[in-house]
Amino acid sequence: MGALAWFLVDIRALDDTALADDVVMRDFYDVNRRAQLHGRLHAPFWEFGEFLGAFRSTDSGERQELFAAYDGDRMVGNAVLWSFLLDNTDKAWFHLSVDVPERRRGIGRALAQRLEQTAKDDDRSLILADAILPFDDRECHAHQRFAAACGYELSNYEVVRHLPLPVPDEQIQEWIDEAAPRHAGFTVQTFVGAVPDDLVESLCVLLGQLAVDAPTGAVDFDEEAVTPQRYAEMVATTAAMGRARYETVALTPDRQVVAQSTLAMSLEQSTKVYQWGTFVHREHRGHKLGLATKAVNLRAVQTMRGDLTLVITQNAETNNYMVSINERMGFRPIEVAAEFVKRL
Ligand SMILES: CC(C)(COP(=O)(O)OP(=O)(O)OC[C@H]1O[C@@H](n2cnc3c(N)ncnc32)[C@H](O)[C@@H]1OP(=O)(O)O)[C@@H](O)C(=O)NCCC(=O)NCCS
Incomplete structure (x- = not known):
């Protein structure tokens, strides 16, 4: 199933035209929101305007690259890769989201592989990612298992207060x-x-x-x-x-x-x-x-x-x-x- 879905899903790098397009960015935000709030409905989450303001702003110290996974014309997952430009140039880090009904189709793995390849092509040797976990299930939660399945090691635990x-x-x-x-x-x-x-x-x-x-x-x-x-x-x-x-x-x-x-x-x-x-x-x-x-x-x-x-x-x-x-x-x-x- 995973391998089949991999071929059906098209991963696209989103260019500046897509970034300027409110419809594309609304899809990006909505997938992100549903993915991040799954199982934590009342967690604080930024508004669409805050998200747009952040993503459309410049930081001369970091390159930001957006990717989206499409099944036909439906966005089913997305990711952002940030690469430090002035320091820590061995590293890049990312956020990855797969829409809730689309999970376990291999989309997360395919997106992660695309980001890793992009970072490797840019001579980065370390790639970092983060995920929110509940306290009582932090060792075995799905996101922890996904990270392990993709070859990631735990680097640090932070506590949200x-x-x-x-x-x-x-x-x-x-x-x-x-x-x-x-x-x-x-x-x-x-x-x-x-x-x-x-x-x-x-x-x-x-x-x-x-x-x-x-x-x-x-x-x-x-x-x-x-x-x-x-x-x-x-x-x-x-x-x-x-x-x-x-x-x-x-x-x-x-x-x-x-x-x-x-x-x-x-x-x-x-x-x-x-x-x-x-x-x-x-x-x-x-x-x-x-x-x-x-x-x-x-x-x-x-x-x-x-x-x-x-x-x-x-x-x-x-x-x-x-x-x-x-x-x-x-x-x-x-x-x-x-x-x-x-x-x-
Ligand atoms: C984590 C996330 C990106 C996974 O997306 P996904 O498309 O479901 O992942 P995949 O289908 O590619 O899964 C790859 C492997 O990860 C592991 N995995 C993923 N979800 C799992 C789950 N719920 N339980 C156990 N293992 C899981 C499996 O080994 C799976 O391979 P398999 O299906 O062949 O067994 C998705 O759940 C998500 O968007 N979560 C919220 C955002 C987030 O925390 N992102 C950061 C992750 S580091």
Whole structure:
């Protein structure tokens, strides 16, 4: 059955014309949505506008390639391959979705093979993928078995946590007061959208080190080249997604950014807030700047919108310091994000 289906399904690389076509992209989003929400109906998922904004934006540090599997003119699966261009050029990573009624036809395997070939042709030696798993079935879940069947090894487990909002302002104040005596001399400031120009360089250095210092399992990442151009692109992407980007930073007296925490939230219907990175520079850890930047940022988004319901975050299971701050703030574990790797 698997082999037969393989021949019936046509895998196409989607070009810029397809990317600009709302009908094709709606199919892409819908397949993705059904695939990702299967068995987890109430999980937060981005809106179509957020998805379009992200996929149609540029990141000069990564190449994005879209693929779709068609049965006749029906999209039955799809995938995105991202290849780092300025650093970590041995690696590429992907998301893969097969529509729920189309599973076990060999479509997932065929898509994975196409991505691997594309990455190999581009001299990549490591290919990475991720999948969401329920806690109670993380070792034997279908996605885990699919990854194994395609020759992938588990690289890392991350835990997805949610924090219900609103958090009472007195509680936030308590965290801010607790941290304050430990970081006297640093200023904590929040910016919506881009930070002022004089902070961009030191913020970029910090953002580039996140993947080096955060635990990433069996795969080591080199420092990421976050250039001022890429930073401007990230800010523009967030705006194109219809989201506000809240950046809270800690500054030395000479205005070097030594810690940061980013939250992004929709300016439209969604009431969910996405926690992106939080990072404290190696030389400035132990001053409770992680808790301070997160608490101040949370207060800022709650002040902006009183109807927010949830913050979503994800960290390596072994990232004790970050996890302890999150648990302290009331984040609760929801599910597991497994990361897989294959050496090509
Ligand atoms: C994971 C996913 C892509 C699999 O797609 P698929 O088209 O059903 O996969 P295939 O039919 O190519 O399966 C290939 C092999 O994986 C294994 N496999 C896939 N689904 C399985 C399941 N439910 N139970 C056990 N093994 C499974 C089998 O060994 C299968 O080969 P076989 O059918 O010859 O036994 C699909 O379930 C999906 O879209 N999930 C949500 C998104 C996701 O998590 N993607 C990332 C995966 S790393």
